[in-house]
Amino acid sequence: xxxxxxxxxxxxxxxxxxxxxxxxxxxxxxxxxxxxxxxxxxxxxxxxxxxxxxxxxxxxxxxxxxxxxxxxxxxxxxxxxxxxxxxxxxxxxxxxxxxxxxxxxxxxxxxxxxxxxxxxxxxxxxxxxxxxxxxxxxxxxxxxxxxxxxxxxxxxxxxxxxxxxxxxxxxxxxxxxxxxxxxxxxxxxxxxxxxxxxxxxxxxxxxxxxxxxxxxxxxxxxxxxxxxxxxxxxxxxxxxxxxxxxxxxxxxxxxxxxxxxxxxxxxxxxxxxxxxxxxxxxxxxxxxxxxxxxxxxxxxxxxxxxxxxxxxxxxxxxxxxxxxxxxx
Amino acid sequence: xxxxxxxxxxxxxxxxxxxxxxxxxxxxxxxxxxxxxxxxxxxxxxxxxxxxxxxxxxxxxxxxxxxxxxxxxxxxxxxxxxxxxxxxxxxxxxxxxxxxxxxxxxxxxxxxxxxxxxxxxxxxxxxxxxxxxxxxxxxxxxxxxxxxxxxxxxxxxxxxxxxxxxxxxxxxxxxxxxxxxxxxxxxxxxxxxxxxxxxxxxxxxxxxxxxxxxxxxxxxxxxxxxxxxxxxxxxxxxxxxxxxxxxxxxxxxxxxxxxxxxxxxxxxxxxxxxxxxxxxxxxxxxxxxxxxxxxxxxxxxxxxxxxxxxxxxxxxxxxxxxxxxxxxxxxxxxxxxxxxxxxxxxxxxxxxxxxxxxxxxxx
Numbered sequence: 166x167x168x169x170x171x172x173x174x175x176x177x178x179x180x181x182x183x184x185x186x187x188x189x190x191x192x193x194x195x196x197x198x199x200x201x202x203x204x205x206x207x208x209x210x211x212x213x214x215x216x217x218x219x220x221x222x223x224x225x226x227x228x229x230x231x232x233x234x235x236x237x238x239x240x241x242x243x244x245x246x247x248x249x250x251x252x253x254x255x256x257x258x259x260x261x262x263x264x265x266x267x268x269x270x271x272x273x274x275x276x277x278x279x280x281x282x283x284x285x286x287x288x289x290x291x292x293x294x295x296x297x298x299x300x301x302x303x304x305x306x307x308x309x310x311x312x313x314x315x316x317x318x319x320x321x322x323x324x325x326x327x328x329x330x331x332x333x334x335x336x337x338x339x340x341x342x343x344x345x346x347x348x349x350x351x352x353x354x355x356x357x358x359x360x361x362x363x364x365x366x367x368x369x370x371x372x373x374x375x376x377x378x379x380x381x382x383x384x385x386x387x388x389x390x391x392x393x394x395x396x397x398x399x400x401x402x403x404x405x406x407x408x409x410x411x412x413x414x415x416x417x418x419x420x421x422x423x424x425x426x427x428x429x430x431x432x433x434x435x436x437x438x439x440x441x442x443x444x445x446x447x448x449x450x451x452x453x454x455x456x457x458x459x460x461x462x463x464x465x466x467x468x469x470x471x472x473x474x475x476x477x478x479x480x481x482x483x484x485x486x487x488x489x490x491x492x493x
Numbered sequence: 494x495x496x497x498x499x500x501x502x503x504x505x506x507x508x509x510x511x512x513x514x515x516x517x518x519x520x521x522x523x524x525x526x527x528x529x530x531x532x533x534x535x536x537x538x539x540x541x542x543x544x545x546x547x548x549x550x551x552x553x554x555x556x557x558x559x560x561x562x563x564x565x566x567x568x569x570x571x572x573x574x575x576x577x578x579x580x581x582x583x584x585x586x587x588x589x590x591x592x593x594x595x596x597x598x599x600x601x602x603x604x605x606x607x608x609x610x611x612x613x614x615x616x617x618x619x620x621x622x623x624x625x626x627x628x629x630x631x632x633x634x635x636x637x638x639x640x641x642x643x644x645x646x647x648x649x650x651x652x653x654x655x656x657x658x659x660x661x662x663x664x665x666x667x668x669x670x671x672x673x674x675x676x677x678x679x680x681x682x683x684x685x686x687x688x689x690x691x692x693x694x695x696x697x698x699x700x701x702x703x704x705x706x707x708x709x710x711x712x713x714x715x716x717x718x719x720x721x722x723x724x725x726x727x728x729x730x731x732x733x734x735x736x737x738x739x740x741x742x743x744x745x746x747x748x749x750x751x752x753x754x755x756x757x758x759x760x761x762x763x764x765x766x767x768x769x770x771x772x773x774x775x776x777x778x779x780x781x782x783x784x785x786x787x788x789x790x791x792x793x794x795x796x797x798x799x800x801x802x803x804x805x806x807x808x809x810x811x812x813x814x815x816x817x818x819x820x821x822x823x824x825x826x827x828x829x830x831x832x833x834x835x836x837x838x839x840x841x842x843x844x845x846x847x848x849x850x851x852x853x854x855x856x
Contacts (some may be wrong), residue, residue, distance in 0.1 A: 227533060241531065272852060276818035319533075320523030324554075327816030328522040380509075385535055388542030395498050396506045397548055407551060409527040418569055425497045430499065448499045450618045477639070483690035 190217060190223040192234050196242060202326055209254030211263045220244070223317045240319075249318030256311035258299065260306035270326065278329045281334050295326075295333060372447050375433030379426050387422050394419050511544035525551050525820070554816075748805070749781045749788060757781060757790055759804060771806045773799050782826040782834065791823030791836055799850060801831075812836070812844050812853040819844060819853075 190197055197217050203206070206216045223244065224237050254262035274296065279288030301311035318327050383391065386408065393399040394415075395408070401419070405412040427448060434444035500793070516537050523529045524537050541548050747759040750767065755777035758767040772778065786803040789810075795818065798807045801838035812819040821838035828834030835845045843856045 185720060236532070243528070243530070244561050269851060273813060273816055276814070280815055313520070315517065317519045319519045319811070320528050322817045323813045323818065324522035324526050325518055325751065328518040328554040329524070330549060330816075331550045332651055334553060335550055372501055375615075376505050376662070378501075380505055383542075385538035385542055389538050389548075391502075392506050392509075392542055392545070393548060393552075395503055397545065397552065399552060403552065407525060426498060428503055448501070473705070 189237055189392070190241075193238055193241070196238060196373065200241065200244070200246045204250035206246075206250035206254070209250060209259045211257070211259075215253075216250065219249065222393065223319070223381045241431055244318035245321055246318060248322035249316065252313040252316040252318075252322055255299070256313040258301075258309070258311075265431065270323065273323055274326060277323075278330050281327070281330045291330060291333060295330060298318075300409075315392050371439065372430070372436055372438045375430045375437065378433055379429035382429060383422065385425075389416065390418050391422050391426075392416060502676045509543045511540050511547070513540070515544065515547055516540055519555070521547060521551055525554060745753065746783070746785070749783050749804075750782050751778045751789075751790065755779065755792060755802075772803050773809075779822065780826040780836075781823050782828045784828050784830050787828060788833045789828050789834060789836075791826040793822045795819040795821055795823060795838075797823060797826075797850070798838065810850040812846070812850065814853045814855040 171382070195352045197214070199219060201213050201216050204211075204216065206213075213289050220241050224240055227240060237336055251266055255266050264396045275289060277288075278292035278295070282288040290418075295312075298312040301309035301313075312329070316322060320328075339377055380388070390404055390408070393404050394401070401412050401415045404410075405415045408415070410418075430445045431441075432447060434447060435441065437449065495733060502819070520529065520537050524534060524541075527718060528795065541551065568624070579677050588718055634748065747761050748764055748766075750758045757770045757772055760767045761768050772790060773796075774791055776796060777794075778796070780792075781788065781790045783789070786801060788800040788804050790807075791797045795812070797810045797812060797819070799810050800807045819836075820840070820843065821840055822838050823836050825837040826834070832849050833847050834850070835843055837843050844853045845856060846853050849856075
């Protein structure tokens with residue numbers, strides 16, 4: 166049976182020793198074998214045991230220790246195993262795998278990079294830079310480490326490459342933003358503008374708490390819609406694509422979220438002793454003095470996630486999104 | 494009027510920042526693709542709620558130019574979203590369809606008065622249903638229609654000097670696919686040799702040809718194929734004998750059709766009888782194209798499958814361009830040979846490949 170309670174360190178130890186039956190995959194040998202066949206890893210000389218270890222790493226990364234066999238089965242059966250095998254074979258320096266990779270993704274790499282950078286030359290530069298990372302020019306302790314080893318197959322390889330591009334582009338602009346004036350950066354890419362700094366002033370505690378509670382009561386998806394639309398200025402179509410929803414559905418959700426927030430805050434203010442007129446006035450006022458730290462409210466929920474699935478803090482705390490690119 | 498939020502909410506959103514570590518690129522990519530399980534999607538969403546940096550990465554990784562992954566409705570033509578114009582078009586169109594269907598039905602009853610009897614006497618146990626379900630041959634250039642209905646399939650095959658065209662059947666399929674195509678390549682001894690028409694009909698249902706088959710064999714039987722109007726060994730023998738004796742045209746390749754319900758069918762006798770071909774369960778197909786043994790079928794949700802062995806085995810192909818996979822409904826598939834082909838989505842985008850679907854370009 167799967168040893169979901171086995172410490173992650175033990176699983177990692179198994180991987181390092183290259184054992185053929187990693188702990189998280191116990192009882193799933195048939196599925197793993199089928200996935201190995203499906204992945205075509207053998208044509209890239211990727212042994213079954215190594216493939217199994219990769220799956221074990223991925224299960225350990227995304228699932229909590231107490232996750233059962235069903236959860237592991239669901240996770241690994243949905244992986245893009247063919248692309249996973251290709252990526253890992255490339256990371257291992259397999260020539261044929263690289264041929265396949267370049268045939269499939271080279272053009273997409275350049276096109277995706279150009280689209281993200283919004284400039285062909287810049288995109289090519291970005292793609293070349295990433296290509297070096299993918300090939301593993303960065304050596305650690307004398308060995309070549311390819312960025313492709315971090316691909317886990319949970320999404321498509323093309324999507325992963327695009328996200329890596331986006332991350333590199335965002336990081337690059339952040340680095341440049343330390344030297345460039347904000348207006349210039351806004352012109353460069355409105356999606357990556359830096360929002361104006363918040364200047365804390367005096368605070369009405371009642372409004373502060375009421376707002377914090379109302380925000381904390383939102384579902385994660387509603388929160389994402391709210392922040393994307395009102396803070397980042399993304400279009401309804403963009404949000405709809407991100408959430409695989411109909412644009413009109415997102416439009417209705419935005420309306421409902423805004424109305425619900427307003428009602429919750431007003432009710433909370435009323436329960437805190439404000440009159441209805443005062444509450445309405447507080448909601449209408451351009452309050453520039455709130456100091457509520459939503460961080461604390463969100464920390465609890467975010468920390469419920471398996472730590473392995475999340476990386477370290479990003480390079481800069483600067484917001485990469487425009488205050489309102491829709492021009493509102 | 495679009496909603497607005499109190500400034501207090503906006504201010505707090507700006508001040509928020511994520512507490513924990515950031516999701517890695519795998520999670521963000523899978524989130525953008527909608528591929529995350531709920532157990533992972535929820536914490537990612539919670540993080541994105543508070544993290545403008547990660548929202549930025551997700552937004553930037555989804556450039557406008559690579560909008561192939563957007564739902565089909567998002568990029569619907571303008572006129573389809575304009576309600577008055579939409580109704581102005583829809584009502585006459587429905588009326589026209591009903592009229593055509595009625596006329597077609599009347600015509601069929603006139604032409605095929607004995608159609609049910611014909612099928613029943615052919616030995617099938619489901620004659621009434623089959624009479625309504627199976628496509629009807631409306632041979633523009635084939636022998637008389639009344640004769641066709643009464644002839645044995647083998648005789649029809651032998652007497653058909655040109656490929657038959659498949660048209661819509663009044664009650665069972667839309668009439669929008671009234672355009673016909675010669676889908677069968679005549680054999681060498683056929684007096685008339687025609688170039689296959691690559692202009693397929695993908696509106697309502699799609700028809701395509703062609704492939705090399707042996708009559709009577711049930712190719713891919715292990716895939717769960719079932720004959721709508723099965724050919725018996727006698728039928729096969731008669732067809733072969735008639736063909737060899739009279740110099741008639743046996744179809745060199747099968748014709749393919751996607752039914753309005755999204756099922757795939759093939760026919761070896763100019764569309765007189767069809768058998769279903771299983772590609773994958775719960776698949777709603779909308780278009781088919783074939784060239785020799787290469788058969789491509791496309792359907793809802795960007796589902797695209799290819800068979801290199803005339804439908805015996807199928808492989809899913811995921812067109813990817815600019816880092817985004819095709820997710821829109823495929824309404825038309827055109828492959829002129831094994832390498833070159835294009836697909837058209839419900840939003841009017843065209844995806845083109847020149848290497849058997851390995852790489853794609855979106856236009």
